[in-house]
Amino acid sequence: MATLSAFSPPSWPDPNAAAFLSDPTDTDSNADADDHDPQSPPPNPNLNLHDNTNTFSPPSDLALPASRSPPSLFHLSFNQDQACFAVGTDHGFRIYNCDPFRELFRRDFDNGGGIGVVEMLFRCNILSIVGGGPDPQYPTNKVMIWDDHQGRCIGELSFRSVVRSVRLRRDRIFVVLEQKIFVYNFADLKLLHQIETIANPKGLCAVSQVAGSLVLVCPGLQKGQVRVEHYASKRTKFIMAHDSRLACFALTPDGHLLATASSKGTLIRIFNTLDGSLLQEVRRGADRAEIYSLAFSSTAQWLAVSSDKGTVHVFNLKVNYGSSGNEMRTSSDSNMVTSSSNSSLSFIRGVLPKYFNSEWSVAQFRLLEGSQYLVAFGHQKNTVVILGMDGSFYRCQFDPVNGGEMTQLEYHNFLKPEEAF
Numbered sequence: 001m002a003t004l005s006a007f008s009p010p011s012w013p014d015p016n017a018a019a020f021l022s023d024p025t026d027t028d029s030n031a032d033a034d035d036h037d038p039q040s041p042p043p044n045p046n047l048n049l050h051d052n053t054n055t056f057s058p059p060s061d062l063a064l065p066a067s068r069s070p071p072s073l074f075h076l077s078f079n080q081d082q083a084c085f086a087v088g089t090d091h092g093f094r095i096y097n098c099d100p101f102r103e104l105f106r107r108d109f110d111n112g113g114g115i116g117v118v119e120m121l122f123r124c125n126i127l128s129i130v131g132g133g134p135d136p137q138y139p140t141n142k143v144m145i146w147d148d149h150q151g152r153c154i155g156e157l158s159f160r161s162v163v164r165s166v167r168l169r170r171d172r173i174f175v176v177l178e179q180k181i182f183v184y185n186f187a188d189l190k191l192l193h194q195i196e197t198i199a200n201p202k203g204l205c206a207v208s209q210v211a212g213s214l215v216l217v218c219p220g221l222q223k224g225q226v227r228v229e230h231y232a233s234k235r236t237k238f239i240m241a242h243d244s245r246l247a248c249f250a251l252t253p254d255g256h257l258l259a260t261a262s263s264k265g266t267l268i269r270i271f272n273t274l275d276g277s278l279l280q281e282v283r284r285g286a287d288r289a290e291i292y293s294l295a296f297s298s299t300a301q302w303l304a305v306s307s308d309k310g311t312v313h314v315f316n317l318k319v320n321y322g323s324s325g326n327e328m329r330t331s332s333d334s335n336m337v338t339s340s341s342n343s344s345l346s347f348i349r350g351v352l353p354k355y356f357n358s359e360w361s362v363a364q365f366r367l368l369e370g371s372q373y374l375v376a377f378g379h380q381k382n383t384v385v386i387l388g389m390d391g392s393f394y395r396c397q398f399d400p401v402n403g404g405e406m407t408q409l410e411y412h413n414f415l416k417p418e419e420a421f
Contacts, residue, residue: 071089071090071091071415073089073389073391074114075088077374080120082098083122086127088116088129089113090114090134091108092106092107092109092113093115093127093129098376099378114137115133115136115137115138116131116133117132121168125148127148128146129146129153130142130163130166138153141163142158157173157184157189163177164176164200164202165205167207169209171186172185180197193229197219197220197227204246204248205218206218208253209253210254210255212232213254214232214255215230215254215255216228216229216231217249217251225240226249230273239258241269242260242269246263247261247263248293249261251273252296252300256272256300257271257300258272259303261294263290264289265289265307266285267283268294270303282361283359283360284361290308292374293305296377301316302315304384306375306386309369310366310369310371314364314398315361315362316362363399367386367392375387380397382399383409391414391415391416395410396409397409
């Protein structure tokens with residue numbers, strides 16, 4: 001059961017106002033859903049973040065960054081196009097730009113301050129945040145809608161259990177609980193759909209971002225099962241992706257391709273979400289591992305994987321889009337690495353175990369084993385961006401022809417004091 005309440009006045013920002021997030025480098029600077037006021041203007045999810053010369057004046061419940069020990073990280077995530085990333089800490093939250101790397105802004109709270117979820121909507125001024133940690137700023141069963149133009153929360157969605165994650169589109173809000181997902185219309189926060197899932201403590205959920213193609217992926221009701229909701233065609237597809245429980249999955253922006261990993265962490269499988277067919281299977285390694293992150297490149301030619309083994313892998317996907325972009329085909333580019341992606345013992349395929357026939361990664365980057373890292377592809381060609389829960393930021397480049405170890409291009413620690421930027 002979800003309840004909605006909005007703060008007033010006003011309950012929502014004026015969608016016609018030029019409400020943009022400020023760059024700190026500038027020197028001048030509980031009712032039922034039916035109780036929502038339909039006359040109040042909704043937030044504008046199409047506003048863009050850009051530099052301006054407005055000075056941010058924090059309201060009474062915020063404080064400017066002060067000299068203190070490095071914060072504890074509770075949350076780390078990329079935005080929808082991997083151009084930015086959000087950090088939730090025991091003091092508040094921060095937003096960073098990936099290329100070039102820099103801190104865009106931070107909001108530190110006086111009292112409490114723990115933020116366990118921060119979800120951006122591309123680069124607009126509206127974010128969703130959930131309290132977290134031992135001293136949460138907001139209840140962990142509420143999704144707070146934050147308008148950074150006003151510097152305050154403008155509404156909330158309340159639930160009967162802890163919110164595990166939130167996903168945003170320009171037209172939808174998805175709230176993930178332990179065993180249920182709620183889907184809301186962004187314009188008026190009307191509840192549109194409820195989905196039952198198997199126990200989902202990680203809050204696994206992925207949504208497409210292309211307009212007119214709304215696809216939702218979440219755990220099904222069985223171990224290892226994925227549920228795919230195609231809202232445009234009103235079809236539901238169930239895929240038995242693994243025998244073990246799901247650990248991680250990722251979706252292409254158009255919702256056509258799905259990559260999944262189980263709790264074993266040895267194999268990653270790529271599926272066609274339209275018919276549920278298995279298109280490709282790649283092997284991370286032989287030992288069990290906890291997969292933390294999966295990411296497709298913008299063209300779906302590459303897949304990046306991070307795990308607790310401390311190595312980021314990049315795989316060459318042989319499933320590419322057709323010329324129309326609406327059909328998929330299996331292909332193998334002769335200019336790409338083949339020697340490392342297939343076992344040298346392939347001449348006796350069918351005789352040796354499946355392990356020896358596996359497709360392996362073409363490029364790798366070594367990190368500290370046991371640490372948690374998220375990965376995404378950079379906007380520069382053949383680059384990967386890696387974020388660590390220890391505050392590390394890496395930009396690496398891989399060779400699409402020869403493969404092998406990636407080259408580190410850049411490193412930062414985003415937990416260092418503001419002066420370090």
